[in-house]
Amino acid sequence: MLKHAKVAAFSLVAVLALSGCETNEEELETSVAELKPLNTETEVDVEWRSSVGSGIGKFYSNLSPVVVGDVIYAASREGKVMAFNKDDGDKIWQSDIRENPPKLWTYIMMEPVKSAKLSGGLTAAYNNLYMGTEDGYVVALSQETGEVLWRTEVKGEVVSAPAAGDGWIAVSTTSGHVAALHPDSGEIRWQLETDVPALSLRGTSSPTIANGGVLVGTATGKLSVILLDKGVPAWEQPIATIKGSTELERLVDADSKVLVVGTTVYAIAYNGNLVALDMMSGRALWKREYSSYRNVSAELNTLYLTDAKGSVTSVDLANGIEKWTNSELYNRHLTEPVVYKNTIVVGDFEGYFHFIDKETGRIIARYRHFNGWLTNAEGGQAQPVVADDKLYVLTRDGVLTAITLPEIND
Numbered sequence: 493m494l495k496h497a498k499v500a501a502f503s504l505v506a507v508l509a510l511s512g513c514e515t516n517e518e519e520l521e522t523s524v525a526e527l528k529p530l531n532t533e534t535e536v537d538v539e540w541r542s543s544v545g546s547g548i549g550k551f552y553s554n555l556s557p558v559v560v561g562d563v564i565y566a567a568s569r570e571g572k573v574m575a576f577n578k579d580d581g582d583k584i585w586q587s588d589i590r591e592n593p594p595k596l597w598t599y600i601m602m603e604p605v606k607s608a609k610l611s612g613g614l615t616a617a618y619n620n621l622y623m624g625t626e627d628g629y630v631v632a633l634s635q636e637t638g639e640v641l642w643r644t645e646v647k648g649e650v651v652s653a654p655a656a657g658d659g660w661i662a663v664s665t666t667s668g669h670v671a672a673l674h675p676d677s678g679e680i681r682w683q684l685e686t687d688v689p690a691l692s693l694r695g696t697s698s699p700t701i702a703n704g705g706v707l708v709g710t711a712t713g714k715l716s717v718i719l720l721d722k723g724v725p726a727w728e729q730p731i732a733t734i735k736g737s738t739e740l741e742r743l744v745d746a747d748s749k750v751l752v753v754g755t756t757v758y759a760i761a762y763n764g765n766l767v768a769l770d771m772m773s774g775r776a777l778w779k780r781e782y783s784s785y786r787n788v789s790a791e792l793n794t795l796y797l798t799d800a801k802g803s804v805t806s807v808d809l810a811n812g813i814e815k816w817t818n819s820e821l822y823n824r825h826l827t828e829p830v831v832y833k834n835t836i837v838v839g840d841f842e843g844y845f846h847f848i849d850k851e852t853g854r855i856i857a858r859y860r861h862f863n864g865w866l867t868n869a870e871g872g873q874a875q876p877v878v879a880d881d882k883l884y885v886l887t888r889d890g891v892l893t894a895i896t897l898p899e900i901n902d
Contacts, residue, residue, distance in 0.1 A: 525802065525822040527844065527858070536859040539882060539894040540581030545572035547890025553611040554652055554698075555623070557886050559879040560616045560635060566892050567623060571608025573633060578879060581894065587638030589623075589631050611649065612663070612698070617656030618675040624650020630663055630673060644678035646671045647685075652749075657701030658720055664696045664708050670718060672706065682723030686710045698749040698787075703771055707757060709746025715759045715769065727774035732764025749787045751795070753809065760784045762800060768812060778812040786828040787875070789836075794850070796829040796836050804829060804838055804848055816853030821846060830876050832883050833897065837876055843887065845876070847897065857897065861887055 545568030548555060557566040564578040571593070575584040594605045613623030620641060621633045626649045632641040648665025655662045660681065661673045668688035672681040688711045697709030705726055706718040713732030718725055731746055746761040756777065757769045762785045768777040783800045790796070793809050802822045806815040825841040835847040835856065847857035877884040886892045 523823060525820060525824060528820060528855075530855065530858060536857070537896045539579075539896060541891055541893045542574075542576055542581045542583065544568050544574055544886060544890045544892050545570050547886070547888050549888060551609075551611075552651060553609075555610060555613055555886070556653070556875045557877050557884050557892065558614045558616045558621070559877060559884070563635070564877075564879070564884055564892070565614055565616065565621055565635070566886055567610055567614055568890050569607060569610050570605070571610055573614075573621065573623075573638060575635075575638065576892070578882070578884070578894070581892075585638040587633060587640065589633065589640055589643075591643075611651045613653050615654045615656055615661075617661070620675060622654040622656065622661055622675075624652075624654060624663055626651065628665065630654060630661070630671075630678065632675070632678060641676075642678035644673055644680060646673075646680070647683060652696045652698035652747075655699035655701045655706070658704060660701065660720060662699040662701055662706045662708075662720075664699050666696055668711060670699065670706060670708055670716075672720060672723060684718055684723050684725070686716060687712045697747050700750040700752055702752040703755075705771075707750040707752065707759075709748060709750060709759060709761065711746075713746050713761045713764050715746060715750060715757070715767075715774075717771075717774065729767075729769055729774045729776070731759050731767045731779075732761035747785045751788055751790055753790060756809075758788060758790070758795060758809070760788060760797060766795075766797065766807070766812065768809075780807065780812040780814075786826070789829050789831055791831045791850075796831070798826040798829055798838055802826050804836060804853070806836075806850070806853060818848055818853045818855065820855060828875050830878055830883075832876075832878050833881070835897075837883060839876060839885070845883075845885070859895065859897075861885060861891075861893065 544566040548569040553569045555567050557564050564576050567573040571588050571590045573587045590608045609626035611626045615622040619635050624630050628645050629643050631643045647669040648667030650663050661675050664670050668686040669683050671683040699706050699708045704720050706720055708716055714728050714730050716728045748760045751758040755771045757771050760766045763783050765779050766782040767779045786798050788797045795807050795809050797805050802824050803817050803819045805817040827839040829836045829838050839845050843861040845859045846855050849856050882894045882896055884894050
């Protein structure tokens, strides 16, 4: 009997293509776009590179760096967490979250080394760093020293970054549980269970804390708002409608992080919709048909998204009207979009970064990270991070790189 099975999102395109399609349609669904030559050559400056353990490899982990002041923090799946000077890459401290970190003798004798299975993070708040593991632990470290302050077990795997706000930490797990924890002690304030279907994507929505509520997407394609102080549901709104006849076709996970701008909530689901909702009531303001399991980004009056098939799209925040879409990166397993200078940046499974003009949607620069790859068929990724004029990239093999790009005028 199939119970709460998880599937990697990137493998679905190929699987779905085999469910009753014509041969040419199958080829279209599974084909990967070849990169077109660019008319312009733009030099990307590599400021520095540093190693962050062994990275996440082929495992499903979402461990993105985070910048606080002059420091950038990064982590590896095995359990290493490091702090670097964000300007020159000098290491400030290194920590290991495992209760019994391996010693040098362990490596010399080639003894088995247990992984911490870090899978969700990093979140910086309250002078601490917060992260989660596949074994169901939430862990807090001091930003200043890297000391492990506490670890608390919750119900289910934590494969998305914890949320911080209003004096609390919130996490969602693959078992459908949402929990609120005290940031200083790790004490659980409440845990609430949401529905999980028999088959869902391998991932969970990272919660958002805003206006006294915890907002989180569910595996049943709904946006749920939970009162932070009581742990009881305030309202729930479907953002996807179950369609199709097979289990795979009926996947409707809302695994993307909810975006809150003022009193408006923006959410997106796989095989579902991009919706704008009123924060207080849950009333739908507008709805557009897009499918994605990646987080969305916004700047000023524009929202940017990468859909499940690799298109990058710009829409108006006020009404959801599409401004432009770029489909040149079809099936290239894109990261979520980030705003960098006058471009939108996405990475792909071959280690390329594509710089897309914010106004026109045209790819105007490209950079390939050496020997690195960003996404793969197992899912998980480390999204690029922007701070000041630098773009920080952590590849799946654990290389953290700071790059800069001049203002591009094509």
